[in-house]
Amino acid sequence: GTVGHGTVTAMVAPVDGRRRMLGPLGGEPLQGHVVCFPHAGGTASGYHWWVDQSPERQVWGVTLPGRGRLSAEPVARDWPSLVARLVSEVARLRGPVVLLGYSLGALLAYEVARDLTARGAPPAHLVVVARGAPETGPVVSWPDDDGRLLELVAERYGGVPDAVRDDHELLRATVPILRADLELVRTYAWLTGPPLTCPDRKSTRLNSSH
Numbered sequence: 001g002t003v004g005h006g007t008v009t010a011m012v013a014p015v016d017g018r019r020r021m022l023g024p025l026g027g028e029p030l031q032g033h034v035v036c037f038p039h040a041g042g043t044a045s046g047y048h049w050w051v052d053q054s055p056e057r058q059v060w061g062v063t064l065p066g067r068g069r070l071s072a073e074p075v076a077r078d079w080p081s082l083v084a085r086l087v088s089e090v091a092r093l094r095g096p097v098v099l100l101g102y103s104l105g106a107l108l109a110y111e112v113a114r115d116l117t118a119r120g121a122p123p124a125h126l127v128v129v130a131r132g133a134p135e136t137g138p139v140v141s142w143p144d145d146d147g148r149l150l151e152l153v154a155e156r157y158g159g160v161p162d163a164v165r166d167d168h169e170l171l172r173a174t175v176p177i178l179r180a181d182l183e184l185v186r187t188y189a190w191l192t193g194p195p196l197t198c199p200d201r202k203s204t205r206l207n208s209s210h
Helices: 005-012 079-090 105-116 146-157 168-187
Strands: 022-026 035-038 058-062 097-102 125-129 200-203
Touching: 022 125, 035 105, 079 105, 079 168, 105 125, 105 168, 146 168
Parallel strands: 035 058, 035 097, 097 125, 125 200
Antiparallel strands: 022 058
């Protein structure tokens, strides 16, 4: 059967006093779920277009701590606890689950897939975008100067939207989050382990104009 509104409401209810990282973006879980993990500095809202791409699946967007509805929480700085929290939420979904991650999100999706596989409940598919093999990522040191940081991010990843750069208040709120996410990428350490059992797909970009 399908997942009704009441079930979705239960899925996003707070647990242990914390709001959930997964939030529904739309779609119907007729064929399962798609969980979308954002890039560094990104938010779940960037994946609303995926609902049109896959209306037969319930699409979930991941909101990392320190932004959006989780803005009252400190930003994530620890991989194990962040992945464990994500796994606990993804594991509650019923039916086939596709994990989709972009850049930093690709690493998060990969680590969640590894954990779920180790538990005997692998995802149906893993889709990673704009990220090479996890063990080959370069270690990058980012400058302390905010202006130079944004320039380097623009060179490497395509930059920060003009709407953010032109709004000083929004920029002042965004840069610390961006720095924290980039630090997560920098401190990521791939550990050997059993191979994934689910099909995986790698791409340089999402199949969208967004």
